[in-house]
Amino acid sequence: MHTRELSIFIENKAGRLAALTGLLGQAGINIRGFSVADMSDYGIVRLIVDKPDDAVALLRGQDFIVRESSLICVRVPDQPGGLGSILNMLSEAGINVEYMYAIVDTLIVFNVENPDQAAGLLRESGVEVISGPKVYSL
Amino acid sequence: MKTKIWDRRRECAGREEIEELQRQGLANTLQWAYDRVPMYRRRMTKAGFDPAAFRSLDDLRRLPFTTKQDLRDNYPFGLFAVPKDKLVRIHSSSGTTGKPTVVGYTRRDLRTWSELVARMVTAAGVTRRDTIQISFGYGLFTGGFGLHYGMERVGASVIPVSSGNTQRQLMIMQDFGTTALVSTPSYAMYMAESLTEMGVDPTQLKLRYGLFGSEPWSEEMRAELERKWNITATDNYGLSEIMGPGVSGECLLKQGMHLAEDHFIFEIIDPKTGERLPVGEEGELVITTLTKEALPVIRYRTRDITRIIPDPCPCGRTLHRMTRVIGRTDDMLIIRGVNVFPSQVESVLLEIEGTEPHYQLVVDRQGQLDTLEVRVEVSDSIFFNEMKRMHELGETIRSRIESVLGLNVKIKLVEPKSLARSEGKAKRVLDLRKK
Numbered sequence: 001m002h003t004r005e006l007s008i009f010i011e012n013k014a015g016r017l018a019a020l021t022g023l024l025g026q027a028g029i030n031i032r033g034f035s036v037a038d039m040s041d042y043g044i045v046r047l048i049v050d051k052p053d054d055a056v057a058l059l060r061g062q063d064f065i066v067r068e069s070s071l072i073c074v075r076v077p078d079q080p081g082g083l084g085s086i087l088n089m090l091s092e093a094g095i096n097v098e099y100m101y102a103i104v105d106t107l108i109v110f111n112v113e114n115p116d117q118a119a120g121l122l123r124e125s126g127v128e129v130i131s132g133p134k135v136y137s138l
Numbered sequence: 139m140k141t142k143i144w145d146r147r148r149e150c151a152g153r154e155e156i157e158e159l160q161r162q163g164l165a166n167t168l169q170w171a172y173d174r175v176p177m178y179r180r181r182m183t184k185a186g187f188d189p190a191a192f193r194s195l196d197d198l199r200r201l202p203f204t205t206k207q208d209l210r211d212n213y214p215f216g217l218f219a220v221p222k223d224k225l226v227r228i229h230s231s232s233g234t235t236g237k238p239t240v241v242g243y244t245r246r247d248l249r250t251w252s253e254l255v256a257r258m259v260t261a262a263g264v265t266r267r268d269t270i271q272i273s274f275g276y277g278l279f280t281g282g283f284g285l286h287y288g289m290e291r292v293g294a295s296v297i298p299v300s301s302g303n304t305q306r307q308l309m310i311m312q313d314f315g316t317t318a319l320v321s322t323p324s325y326a327m328y329m330a331e332s333l334t335e336m337g338v339d340p341t342q343l344k345l346r347y348g349l350f351g352s353e354p355w356s357e358e359m360r361a362e363l364e365r366k367w368n369i370t371a372t373d374n375y376g377l378s379e380i381m382g383p384g385v386s387g388e389c390l391l392k393q394g395m396h397l398a399e400d401h402f403i404f405e406i407i408d409p410k411t412g413e414r415l416p417v418g419e420e421g422e423l424v425i426t427t428l429t430k431e432a433l434p435v436i437r438y439r440t441r442d443i444t445r446i447i448p449d450p451c452p453c454g455r456t457l458h459r460m461t462r463v464i465g466r467t468d469d470m471l472i473i474r475g476v477n478v479f480p481s482q483v484e485s486v487l488l489e490i491e492g493t494e495p496h497y498q499l500v501v502d503r504q505g506q507l508d509t510l511e512v513r514v515e516v517s518d519s520i521f522f523n524e525m526k527r528m529h530e531l532g533e534t535i536r537s538r539i540e541s542v543l544g545l546n547v548k549i550k551l552v553e554p555k556s557l558a559r560s561e562g563k564a565k566r567v568l569d570l571r572k573k
Contacts, residue, residue, distance in 0.1 A: 007521075007523035009516050009521050009551075009553060010553065011552055011553050011556070016553075037525045039525065039528070039529065041550050041551060042516075042528075042550075042551050042552070044523060044525060044528070046523070063553070063554050063555045064553070064554075065516055065517065065518060065521045065553070065554055067518075067521055067522070067523045069523055098524060099524075111523075
């Protein structure tokens with residue numbers, strides 16, 4: 001099972017990120033991982049949360065624009081060349097990585113072209129692929 | 139392209155005949171308004187104008203303008219020239235920006251209206267063999283009923299679908315074999331896209347003509363609509379204060395909208411000075427009714443910017459034409475000496491998105507240079523979770539707006555509902571320049 005990620009459009013204005021995270025906190029939604037991609041005027045906040053459905057409903061209700069994606073979460077071997085070996089496997093299979101970031105621990109979530117194929121491939125090679133629910137409760 | 143002409147005698151009349159009709163109509167209207175409407179009587183008296191001494195069309199220039207505010211100030215029936223028992227229809231504007239404006243029609247007014255709409259739709263290709271889907275709202279808005287009675291006058295089969303419920307619109311269009319669609323251009327665009335999503339090819343339907351109006355649109359949008367539907371799309375113009383649709387409309391040559399000059403006098407003025415401009419120059423359209431009984435209107439400032447084309451049209455009609463409405467006086471901006479209308483930006487955004495977007499123009503001055511920033515609210519349909527695609531979207535919007543306006547602009551993508559709204563409508567312009 002893949003890991004659900006929420007992408008949220010946010011203006012680069014003081015307090016917006018605080019407002020977003022505050023909203024989640026008040027609703028008892030825990031952030032398991034996040035990344036921010038930004039341009040000068042706006043950014044895309046990417047969140048992995050423990051209750052994705054609740055978070056989507058909450059944010060949409062507050063007029064945030066939210067898009068969902070399915071990512072795969074893998075445990076990267078904590079040793080030199082660990083990340084490289086995983087990226088190599090994907091690249092050799094011709095799977096393009098849109099972006100990736102680390103979440104709790106040495107876990108890294110990947111947005112890849114073909115999550116099923118990528119997850120299967122990595123699993124077969126002995127890489128630990130972690131399911132969404134497990135990620136949320138880490 | 140040879141087109142049928144509904145009222146050849148009037149639509150192809152010589153200039154002298156038209157001017158004679160206008161002289162007579164104006165003399166009647168001035169006297170009618172003087173005798174029956176206190177506001178007009180007061181104004182004529184103040185201007186030292188005696189309607190009985192009216193001689194030439196040029197005398198019109200001596201009279202003050204009538205504005206939308208005058209209609210509001212006389213809400214609801216203060217400008218009506220007939221007692222209520224002579225009224226057979228009352229329409230009203232939505233009143234989003236103040237008190238609504240109320241307009242009334244006598245039986246003869248309705249007949250004239252139907253006749254002028256019949257003229258307009260015939261010029262746009264409609265005949266009695268057509269099946270017409272009217273997707274304008276029916277109700278207080280003049281668009282639905284205006285087109286309805288004019289289409290019936292022609293003898294076409296009219297389906298009064300009214301606006302909304304797109305699924306039902308599309309079902310009717312397919313099942314009833316609609317051949318001509320009456321709607322706003324943006325709704326026609328939306329319908330075409332909905333059909334495509336349903337897996338139906340819009341060009342395979344029986345639809346041949348689209349009569350679009352009631353909002354500004356562009357030549358690019360026309361081309362898009364014609365291609366998507368495989369139809370001929372024409373523009374038409376009207377406003378409820380004057381009558382409703384039927385004031386002017388394009389023939390199939392699509393080179394400007396023929397004016398109903400036998401029922402109205404059209405002037406173009408400089409919106410700043412109020413001076414009448416020579417024929418052919420761009421300015422604000424001012425209309426005087428010549429045959430209206432219930433609500434005669436003298437020199438109504440439409441706030442629409444257009445230009446009159448006096449050259450004969452190859453279609454055979456001699457009535458002068460007006461160009462597509464370029465914008466509104468109340469929202470025209472001058473930025474670095476260039477006239478900019480929010481509608482131009484809107485039409486670009488419409489082309490990119492297919493739906494009405496929320497946007498705001500922010501004009502400022504840095505040093506000696508005016509700057510224009512266009513803020514566009516991001517919606518579900520234009521939010522991508524990849525930065526690259528968001529960036530591309532911004533760039534597409536920027537380059538298209540720049541090519542339409544001829545000005546450098548900065549695009550700022552903002553969060554939904556973050557632009558200031560008054561009564562549900564976004565405030566389109568923020569001018570921060572020191573006056």
